[in-house]
Amino acid sequence: MPTVCALGVAAVARLPVSPTPAPLTGHPLRQAALRSGIVRAVVCHAFAPVDQLVVEERPSPPCPPDAVRVAVRACGVNFVDGLFVQGRYQIKPPLPFTPGGEIAGVVTEIGSDVAGVGVGHRVLASVGLGGFADEVVVRAAQAVAIPDALSDGQAATFVQSYLTGLFALRERAHARAGQSLLVLGAGGGVGLAAVDLGRMLGLQVIAAASSEAKRRAALDQGAQAVIDTSTEDLKDRARELSGGGVDLAYDPVGGEAAEQALRALGEDGQLVVIGFASGTIPRLPANQVLLRNRRVTGVDWGAWAMRHPGENRALLAEVLAAIEAGRLSPVEPQTYPLDHVARALTDLAERRVVGKVALVP
Numbered sequence: 001m002p003t004v005c006a007l008g009v010a011a012v013a014r015l016p017v018s019p020t021p022a023p024l025t026g027h028p029l030r031q032a033a034l035r036s037g038i039v040r041a042v043v044c045h046a047f048a049p050v051d052q053l054v055v056e057e058r059p060s061p062p063c064p065p066d067a068v069r070v071a072v073r074a075c076g077v078n079f080v081d082g083l084f085v086q087g088r089y090q091i092k093p094p095l096p097f098t099p100g101g102e103i104a105g106v107v108t109e110i111g112s113d114v115a116g117v118g119v120g121h122r123v124l125a126s127v128g129l130g131g132f133a134d135e136v137v138v139r140a141a142q143a144v145a146i147p148d149a150l151s152d153g154q155a156a157t158f159v160q161s162y163l164t165g166l167f168a169l170r171e172r173a174h175a176r177a178g179q180s181l182l183v184l185g186a187g188g189g190v191g192l193a194a195v196d197l198g199r200m201l202g203l204q205v206i207a208a209a210s211s212e213a214k215r216r217a218a219l220d221q222g223a224q225a226v227i228d229t230s231t232e233d234l235k236d237r238a239r240e241l242s243g244g245g246v247d248l249a250y251d252p253v254g255g256e257a258a259e260q261a262l263r264a265l266g267e268d269g270q271l272v273v274i275g276f277a278s279g280t281i282p283r284l285p286a287n288q289v290l291l292r293n294r295r296v297t298g299v300d301w302g303a304w305a306m307r308h309p310g311e312n313r314a315l316l317a318e319v320l321a322a323i324e325a326g327r328l329s330p331v332e333p334q335t336y337p338l339d340h341v342a343r344a345l346t347d348l349a350e351r352r353v354v355g356k357v358a359l360v361p
């Protein structure tokens with residue numbers, strides 16, 4: 001069935017990709033391709049199952065005066081990318097397009113008007129689309145320096161999940177230290193980030209996940225307790241672990257789990273609606289919201305970020321500072337070569353991934 005997710009991605013224009021004139025590293029074939037002005041990119045020609053994606057070569061565009069050329073070292077793969085290529089997202093990019101919203105890499109060329117970013121700098125960028133390629137050309141204003149504390153894989157995969165989490169917990173739910181936080185899908189990308197952020201904000205984190213590996217990852221990120229959703233009753237166990245009812249339930253999963261999370265809330269508790277990875281948008285019983293003076297809080301970080309670019313940049317700077325100070329620790333992603341994009345998206349959709357996924361060109 002069609003799935004709608006809550007992430008608003010308005011930047012659906014296809015980004016140009018281009019080769020690098022910079023020092024050539026890696027496989028000899030890649031070096032030869034780059035030398036000949038050819039870029040490799042994943043291309044979606046029709047809204048179809050992910051195995052219809054192809055990797056194609058195309059000529060590189062020039063680098064405009066306000067842009068930088070980046071040799072991509074890692075591209076973050078998000079749940080939403082699978083929805084985009086299957087035409088199951090509320091925004092449908094014009095075909096053909098290259099998916100991929102987050103990249104990290106090295107600047108190989110700067111436009112004539114660019115200052116403050118130089119060749120050889122490691123940068124990350126949120127590109128909307130176009131990231132599944134071995135090079136991208138982005139506006140210099142989009143390129144953010146990567147601190148040494150972050151690997152290329154981490155840098156390409158933390159922005160969406162951490163900014164969503166901080167925006168959701170602090171700006172939308174007004175979380176306070178000492179509150180209990182139930183995180184659903186806690187072993188997934190968005191879930192693990194919420195666990196890490198919850199720990200930083202002083203919340204008592206209860207992580208719900210279906211596998212031992214996912215629960216272990218959540219404990220490593222700072223969860224105080226875990227719920228095995230494959231064997232335990234989510235509502236009963238969350239109430240038990242929180243001493244009567246949780247203050248906040250962070251839900252990127254939806255489906256039946258959402259109602260269980262709502263019923264697990266205590267007095268004045270909030271269900272924080274993040275997404276519907278289960279594929280089902282829940283219909284919540286209003287009496288369960290009324291009882292105990294509960295609240296349901298929606299989160300659309302992507303739409304907010306588009307409307308408030310300055311505040312979003314400040315949020316990113318805050319997360320980067322917390323990472324540099326060792327107060328946040330995004331996980332190292334599971335990596336796949338660019339040609340294995342279909343496998344990466346399938347593993348993510350079939351719940352096999354713990355944490356994040358990145359393509360490494």
Ligand SMILES: NC(=O)c1ccc[n+]([C@@H]2O[C@H](COP(=O)([O-])OP(=O)(O)OC[C@H]3O[C@@H](n4cnc5c(N)ncnc54)[C@H](OP(=O)(O)O)[C@@H]3O)[C@@H](O)[C@H]2O)c1
Binds near residue numbers: 186189252
């Ligand atoms: N609101 C926003 O601003 C915002 C921002 C970013 C992302 N999102 C949304 O958040 C959701 C989660 O993203 P994510 O990156 O965390 O995805 P993910 O890494 O794939 O994790 C999703 C988790 O959901 C659980 N799940 C339960 N049923 C599932 C099913 N049928 N298929 C797949 N997963 C299922 C899985 O955990 P278990 O195996 O433990 O059940 C999985 O680990 C997506 O819908 C995404 O679009 C929203």
